Amino acid sequence: MSQVSRHYVLAAGGTGGHLIPAFALAAELDRRGHHVALITDERGAAIPGKPDFLPAHVLPPGRIAGKNPVNWLKGARGILDGRQMALRLFDSFEPSAVVGFGGYPAMPTLLAATAARIPTVLHEQNAVLGRVNRYFAGKVDAIATSCEEVDRLDPRHAGKVTLVGNPVRSEVLTLRDEPFPDFTEDSLFRILVTGGSQGARVLSQVVPDGLAMLPPALRSRLQVIQQCRPEDIEAVRERYASHGIPAELATYFEDMDQRLASAHLFIGRAGASTIAELTAVGRPAILIPLPIATDDHQAANTREIVAAGGARSIRQEGFTGATLAKQIQAMAQHPETLANAAHAAWNCGYPNAARDLADLVESFGAAPIMDVIRMDRKATPANGNEALAREPAL
Template sequence: MSKTNASVLLAAGGTGGHLFPAQALAEELGRRQLVVDLVTDMRGDRYGTGFPARNTYSVPAATLAGRSPIAMARTAYQLSRGLGAAFALLGKVKPAVVVGFGGYPTFPPLKAAQLRGIATILHEQNAVLGRANRMLANGVSRIATSFDTVKLLGPELQPKTRLTGNPVRSSVIEAARRPFWSPGPTDSIELLVFGGSQGARYFSEAVPPALALLPAALRQRLHVTQQARPEDAAQVTAEYGKSGIPAEVNPFFADLPDRMARAHLVIGRSGASTVAELTVIGRPSILVPLPHALDNDQLQNARRLAESGAAWCIEQKDLSPERLAREIEGLLDAPDRLGAAAAVAKTLGRPDAVERLADLVQELMAQA
């Protein structure tokens, strides 16, 4: 295949945390007139129509769901099926570079690329190297990171590691143009609450009762935008109505980056994409890491922001409605603290991450 016809294959699992940076890279590679294909697991099918790729392929994959011999055997069997399918797919597509965005669904395509001698890039979005990425790290051509230091990324891997940042979508870059403004004593206060697929239920149960404990004068100034599961949305809306708090509650917001830019305070999980978007846009946040994560990646992400002064990290086990109410009231009564955190968050953002990662892709393409 000539270099002019070479394509790039992106491998990403079917969650937003993996697909959003892949989508951002696909957009940038498209602007550079490069052909992009996507390979994902079965969960990623619902993203196929909106992902800017020539073709979207699915290969079998599995996430390690337990440590029992039976669970491990099932995972190994499914990944072996995926490896065979990915090996055949690469023989058909013949990409110049394969870029993986972490998680077990990217294991088969990247391992198959290594077996075929195709250049590979592994992108780690979090502050700790994930389990699947640790299995792949020794064999890939380059490792791209979102943080300047990544836990469990050994010194032997540093020569092929490049700091790029975590790519964000074009809509996030557009939202980042809106400057943060601290609310005055009588101004309306915009509060954004979202938790993704693994956090919406918790925030539906935790945030409305916490906001109900705020002083009436503060509640009257609030406007809440909250993501909630379809089965919870009516109840959450009703609870806010009882507290006299105007709220917009929906399962999904297509314009979430714009709503983030309008927010004076964000309450959410600390997945890699959320952290990247908060820092590129530059917004203060209370982060509640997803508990019991395999690698504690969200806790590491949140701590990095909290240590820098860009956010406040509270573990879920320590968070009662009363404490959350105290934290929110303290911040909303001190808008200078919100402004300072927003400014720090902005300094941590890497809006050029997608350009850096695309440059790395083209560097490897030139060597192919």
């Protein structure tokens, strides 16, 4: 029996952490013959990596934050305006389900979906349920999680929860079956350092000096690739040069998946997408959770991979050159130690996350008779309905 084409709306905040899994789900649903639309904010619409087939609809900002009542009113107005815009999209696009990936732009879309009685699914990337997902947890049909243990998830909603993992980019997932790079007592020791899309200043300040504190036999084999902020890059370059450590520095690496594939050790933040990619490929890591992350969710994100032996976690207040050097020595003093950590990280991965999330989303949707009606519309479009299905407009 052929797959019936349906329509789905994905709503995600304007950061890579929310949008990368949304893009992965969109690609899987498109592969299955469905039509997908994305609702996000201006930042999200501009993030690289959005599939060409995926139309993006920008909602007004609707974040209620701070102590200024004027900002509350502006935020509330943005949410209400966004809700109306989403309802107009639903009228033309007729989604079988709406999937929220968290972030404030998802709020008006989910409000519209619950008002229109459209089935809704939440996906939580982090080990702490985000604020928007917390608000809707009791109202949606299903909650997909990326971790076995998720903080701030009300036990009353346990019956809605399905563990699927966090979908990653296809180019990263293809690396899962490649072996860990050869690491012997004589080989190069390749370290990849990143701090998210904008880099992390603390990494630029600490990592070069920490690597310089390694024993000469290990330090002489180093080959470093580091992402830095534009304003930091020259100072970091000078610091590595003063230590005699070869380092390739850039503000952005287009081939980050290949850099990760060749790395023996990763040093960086503990965002949800970072953890998902490390465990998909199987790379050991030293993680420094962002201390200002909401609900300290980056620290929670490290629990599973650290417990498995695939990573070490250092709180930023204790992140010094000496501490970093000590942790690197513990992981790399014997070739098999690093390889074992890589395997432990690999075992924490969820390579079928996009498939399993798509299966969950497909389980909620229009009744079979509506699928037949929709297929009839595709076969005999009238008044531009087919164009609306493929290119919906708010």
